[in-house]
Amino acid sequence: MASGGSSGSKRRSSACWRTTKRLPGPRAASGRDDPMENPFGDMERHNKVPRGFLVLVVGLIAWGVYYIAAYTPEISGWSQYKVFARDAEADRAKSAAGAKRMDENPYEKDEKSIVEGKLLYAEKCAGCHGADLEGGDGPTLVGHLKFGEVDRLKFESIAGGRPGGMPGFESELGRDRIWKVLAYVDSVREYGKKP
Template sequence: MSESGKSKGWLVISFGILVLTIVYVVFQPPQNTEVLPRKIDPEVMGALEQSTATETTAGPGRYIDNPDAIAAGKAEYETHCAACHLSDARGAIGPNLRKRLKFGSTPEKIYKSIEKGRPAGMPAFGKQLSNDKISKIIAYIESLR
């Protein structure tokens, strides 16, 4: 077979694939026919708003200024954090936690650093520490500032 015969064969195959693709797209029924949202039940909406309000008050900074939580956070800090950040949080291997932090100093940013870890050495503690314990550690760190 000549070169032009091979080229025509590939051209026919390519054209056939293109035609089949167009036919499939045109005649394929839509997977989701319900475009408009359903009416939201007011009871469900109220529960959603209440849970959102609870999350706001139950965020990572919820224990700041709570002496019992700060004491518990200090104990957790000594166990999990002091090896790198020192007991006084002034930093050794890890950074000084009493100053502005590279990845953010808000309770939410500190929470993310503890939970997920950070590049260049900060391990993730999300599987070892509960959300509550991390929030108490944050309260302790904030009490040092």
């Protein structure tokens, strides 16, 4: 027989049953026999809330208080709009630096780079645009260019390609070698040649 039980029967070994005690309920004390007087029985009022659950609830409340204090602009001064504005300004500065770097050909007057550009043109471009830039499968590079005369636009055409058959060469050649090809093409072209 297990000690501490009031029913006189053998106690169960389950952990749940060990933490509860059967005490005489109000029905037994008052002598009433109404089952609706205590519908859940005497066992329910003696079960304690598990400590882990209490720790979880207290932790969630503490986290909520911290979150409200940390992310309410009136309290902390933090605002997602300030973060967004700072990120947008950094992106604008980065793209402006990249655009400035790409606007003009840095190898335009460098003879060594023009010779290297001629070799690259013969290897990669002459098959479609012709050895003398007069065209073939691809359009002519002498005269007016379809996608613009500005160095930046010509660079974009070679780097990213164009619809209708022009592949992009940035991953294959890289930025510097594309600029060298453009330096060669501009040195040979009649229209749009800079003095």
